[in-house]
Amino acid sequence: MAEGIKITTIGGGSSYTPELIEGFINRYEELPVSELWLVDIEAGKEKLDIVGNLARRMIQKAGLPIEVHLTLDRQKALKDADFVTTQFRVGLLEARSKDERIPLKHAVIGQETNGPGGLFKGLRTIPVILDIVRDMKEYCPDAWLINFTNPAGMVTEAILRYTDFRKVIGLCNVPIGIEMGVARLLDVDHDRIRIDFAGLNHMVYGLDVYLDGVSVKDRVIELLSAEDTSSFVKNIDGQAFEQGFIRALGALTCPYHQFYYKTDEMLAHDLKNYEAGTTRAEVVKKLESELFERYKDPDLAIKPPQLAERGGAHYSDAAVRLITSIYTDKKDIQPVNTINNGAISGIPDDSAVEISSLITKDGPKPLVLGDLPVAAQGLVMQIKSFERIGAEAAVTGNYDTALLAMTINPLVPSDKVAKVILDEMLEAHQEHLPQFFSKVES
Amino acid sequence: MAEGIKITTIGGGSSYTPELIEGFINRYEELPVSELWLVDIEAGKEKLDIVGNLARRMIQKAGLPIEVHLTLDRQKALKDADFVTTQFRVGLLEARSKDERIPLKHAVIGQETNGPGGLFKGLRTIPVILDIVRDMKEYCPDAWLINFTNPAGMVTEAILRYTDFRKVIGLCNVPIGIEMGVARLLDVDHDRIRIDFAGLNHMVYGLDVYLDGVSVKDRVIELLSAEDTSSFVKNIDGQAFEQGFIRALGALTCPYHQFYYKTDEMLAHDLKNYEAGTTRAEVVKKLESELFERYKDPDLAIKPPQLAERGGAHYSDAAVRLITSIYTDKKDIQPVNTINNGAISGIPDDSAVEISSLITKDGPKPLVLGDLPVAAQGLVMQIKSFERIGAEAAVTGNYDTALLAMTINPLVPSDKVAKVILDEMLEAHQEHLPQFFSKVES
């Protein structure tokens, strides 16, 4: 009993959870999980029950001795956990919808990670994450926190800057998606491809690409100069870059780069969805309600194929892969969000970066991959500045700091527009931003 | 005779030259110039004669033994010079007009230093500057090159990266303008104000502000949060920032920051001028032709007051002040563009920065002023990336590199627009861009 692994998943009622369960089932040999605690908040109780029951059916069908606990008591769930994963959404999809639509109302891309929407997601999420960290320090100080709550970069930055907790790893499915896209591009199996990733979350570059260990970067770049990169990740629409741009850049981009290198096209596209009522939150809301209908089916005991369409595929798989490598000290290479410590020059040593790292029992050890391309350093630092000021605003609840974060975001065209969006969003999200509003006494 | 100082001014036929002459006259006691060589190209011969004759009348009136030489022979002019100043414009105002108007045609700000226009100004200027450096190494290896040809940041970067010449100082009138603006704001004499400047050319921040040596930064920032900063420099229109933005930033901005923090307002403003045919180049063209009419007057023997309206005021004065401090080893503090060497962390050690420096006979020694504000680091690095890639494109004449530079410029909304503007500008400036076109053999 003392042998098995205890996993605690905060935001356990998420529609992603079945993927996580599937991951634990598939890797049970290597990663003998004995207890899985799914935690959620009162408002998420119904979903938690639906997902939790599906989880139990899946495990039963697999014939594995994994106990599934459903609870609203976070501290109890954290007690003696070995790994904690977080995948919650403060304010649910309703909040995401506001994150996307309010900026669009002012002709600004919302972008729920590194854009104005991401700022507000950070303002809502960071205080909760810091609370979780406080609880972990008390109830499971040796556990690793695997965070895939967005904005994962800003969240990791906040933990590194405002706590002394270091056992945090931010996780994203974008890099794995790029690798799979490259594999498709070259028509080879995914496991023959390796990419040296470096940058920030949703702002990561592939510095080199290997097929069976031999660099094929130049070939991939040639293909990409012609190809449509849109297939990389389903979450966002992609468009091919101009001939020569990637060639001169000398590195692979990630799908989110289109927001910065194709700002006007992306904005036009988002505005169309805005008017049609088909922004991502709205699409996802529909998908989710269908998914939960599906999850309720008492005969369902596998991850339903529809989940793959939800976007964010491989997120949970990435999490289980990471947990397994830590647990088994596998020393394989995975791209994670962790402290820089000089791996990427130009970015402060004590900041979070997303970088290919060796995964050991002692956590990730970033690889030294050389400098970012000169042409990428500016944009990367701009997002890093945004992450740092955003994290500061989330912790302090200072209005001016939030205005500064909004203004320096590369998607926001002026301080004036920044203020308009900021004010509307603060009001819209008021209930989830106590640090900005409950200042009566201090 | 061997005692006097020899100054060589490349682009001597510039309308700014009378200010330079006035500077040399006013500081003659400290800086006994014996020879002033004004150099220009064939196409500028008429202006050179007009300005040169005015210069001679001014010196004669002042009763000083400064010889004025007018020549088209650059190498002869450089021979044994002590200081070389550069203030030329490849392609003249006609080219500037294209730099401004072609981007605006596609609803993009032209901005002749750190914008698309600046890229092309750099592509035209850098090869010429590198030629001048080659000549200096041969004809006056001990001379200092004081460059105020824009884009001064990209030009200095190019010299540092593509030559081993280190006696170059880039100069700008923006910092002095900010100091004068602050003095007006506080209603005190300019010489009681000192600002710690750090950043890049036309992207410089005032990290602290002192009145009689005591920091008044907080007070100035409070005033600026309310005030219109437009009076700082006449070159561009200014608008006040949103309350709290500067407060949270914690540093003074320069007027050019408005292009990045108020992109949409600036664009609207420039578009209006575009349509009215009153972009800066057009205004300046008119001013210049009036100025040259004025300069022709054989009775004129002083700098005419109209020059002050030309914009760029204090440029020449700044140059004379800098030359004087080097010559006299004055060890006063002036903001200059020079090699970073660790003064600003985050910017590569071997890159150009604009920073308050001690001016000695041995050149500028930057002051360590602490880090740039976190919120400023991203934008600064974005311009630095742009400067570096732009300088590379200027030296290599590589199309893809130029496309990359254009795309990463923060004023350009997408790679597609970048390509359209690039192609039009390459064609428009073809005669001044041999590195992109004369590739028959290589």
Add this chain to the structure above:
Amino acid sequence: MAEGIKITTIGGGSSYTPELIEGFINRYEELPVSELWLVDIEAGKEKLDIVGNLARRMIQKAGLPIEVHLTLDRQKALKDADFVTTQFRVGLLEARSKDERIPLKHAVIGQETNGPGGLFKGLRTIPVILDIVRDMKEYCPDAWLINFTNPAGMVTEAILRYTDFRKVIGLCNVPIGIEMGVARLLDVDHDRIRIDFAGLNHMVYGLDVYLDGVSVKDRVIELLSAEDTSSFVKNIDGQAFEQGFIRALGALTCPYHQFYYKTDEMLAHDLKNYEAGTTRAEVVKKLESELFERYKDPDLAIKPPQLAERGGAHYSDAAVRLITSIYTDKKDIQPVNTINNGAISGIPDDSAVEISSLITKDGPKPLVLGDLPVAAQGLVMQIKSFERIGAEAAVTGNYDTALLAMTINPLVPSDKVAKVILDEMLEAHQEHLPQFFSKVES
């Protein structure tokens, strides 16, 4: 009255105080001191009275309205001070004698700043300095602390690492001594010489040397390659370096470098003094007792010329010069010990360095002088490691940490010898090292 400057001198009964007084008298025009508080401890009361009375006679003779207060109440003395200077010696010369003699007993140089003796001086001094800093934060938070208590490097490092107090400047008379030595070498007035200093306290290099602003480094190095450098500073005996050594190093050394580049000669010399009972402490003890006899003379109202022989000349003058430049915002260049902030690459940004800095009302701003010579980087980092571990031992009272500091000192030949010396010195200085001994409860 509220206008005048209040100076507080901790260790006011020092034999150096008359030099300080002379400095205040000579610079009264620029630096109108109204109150001078000399503070000492009970054991130093007699000396305090003697020196204090001399100070009063000197001021009276000069006809200046400076009040001199003598007190054992440090907090009262600190109240509302503008500048605090420290020049005390925990354990008096008796302790210095032990610092020098115990290592020599084991054939190791004592060296009271960067050697084993310096470690113990640091262990005794740092807790007292941190106490003073605590008091300053309460009683005079706007005052500057000018520390010339040795080991000034380790003491400054300790304040930077273990407090959030930043208004500290460490001061040393070595750089000024080098400048004066160079002036004598070139037979010119001192004020025509300027040296770019960079390194650590008592481990500082002259990266360039200027006569009237023109580099004469090569000439000085040639002279030094032949010359005896012993005249630079009277405190220690000097010997010329081998031909070619300084030439290849490419920088000026300071007299203390002989301990590292001439370890065996210095040891032989010190051992001779050890046996003869003429180590520095013993010589100084004799000098001091003669000085105090002289100070008692009620007819004496000037700094007696014998003080110049005491060694440490120019210390107090350097302090008054520094205070004056801060007070008047003079912006001249002085070598001081301050936070590095990137000025010297390779040394941590948050460590203390000794470096030529611009002195402003806002404190010192280091100049960026380029890298230390490659050959110097190792020794400098070795002393920095020693300073950091020494400071840590002083704060924690941890035996192992003290052993580590002693072992890594470049003058100590092995861990075994380190332990022997450490144990003897801990015992000898027990009464002044409560942090190592009063651990009954914790």
Add this chain to the structure above:
Amino acid sequence: MAEGIKITTIGGGSSYTPELIEGFINRYEELPVSELWLVDIEAGKEKLDIVGNLARRMIQKAGLPIEVHLTLDRQKALKDADFVTTQFRVGLLEARSKDERIPLKHAVIGQETNGPGGLFKGLRTIPVILDIVRDMKEYCPDAWLINFTNPAGMVTEAILRYTDFRKVIGLCNVPIGIEMGVARLLDVDHDRIRIDFAGLNHMVYGLDVYLDGVSVKDRVIELLSAEDTSSFVKNIDGQAFEQGFIRALGALTCPYHQFYYKTDEMLAHDLKNYEAGTTRAEVVKKLESELFERYKDPDLAIKPPQLAERGGAHYSDAAVRLITSIYTDKKDIQPVNTINNGAISGIPDDSAVEISSLITKDGPKPLVLGDLPVAAQGLVMQIKSFERIGAEAAVTGNYDTALLAMTINPLVPSDKVAKVILDEMLEAHQEHLPQFFSKVES
């Protein structure tokens, strides 16, 4: 045929070669070597034949299709090689004997890597290595150079600083020896131990130690605080450190650290051998002549067990392991000497470091392991300064530079002694130091 791997071993007549052969035989499955070219110089022809014939017998006995070529024609041997290993000794053991004995004559440790002896080994070796690099760029530009010729740190530094060749990896058997020593200490199998290594060649620290992926550093340090570490590596005699020293250091040392942390004991030990004529070179000379007698035996077709006593065990095995991991893109972790690129802060980015790295087809990617212990930074930088100045002296043949390198070596007690040793060694090694002597024309 085009499929097999071609290995070229420069210094093929070395007594170590049989270990290399054994390595290739044992790993033939993974690393199908088809051609092995053993190269040597005229003076080594006899040994080359003896070793080459043994190699052929070993391969024949193993029944593998590896061709062994023996040649004095280096360029022919390099043609189209896949991997080049170097293990030569300019001046043979006779030179090593001088490297050891001349310093000892003046009571200074010789130490053939980071001591005075190492300087001279570097001065003799670096020009030859740079020649090999030139040949490789012409004859096998895609090959990797695996260097285990000492001083491996200085040699790698020289290649990085004085060529643009980057496919070099320096190799050492010290880290593997430490791992094996720790395994013995804990009485576990070697492959359960992993150590995070960082530092310089023969100056490497174990920043953390893992048993089955769990840190056991504290336990190992406790054991080492009591234990005799001498068993780690046979090359040099070891002695335990003082209680608490390693504890406070917080990292494992390597055997060579004893030269710096136990200088006097090591010197006493070496002096005893000096007088007895049993310095390492002399012992090795005897061992080697016995080994070659053994190698001649036509019945011998395995690596004779006596080779293990030669010292330097595991060197060749480490080389084959490294080559295999590159060839198979294994991505395991091995400590190698490679370019720093920010992995260890404080050491220049472009310098060589010894660091645990991921081994890929694209070469080593250093892991970011965090900072070196503060107490280690000084000594490490001192050796780095020595390596850099030593490499410069080797390339320039400048006497002053060599004197500087000798003087800053931490084992040398003064510039005077440095000069005496330098002059004697220059004379003794004259025939192998053409860069210092053949300066008639230049």
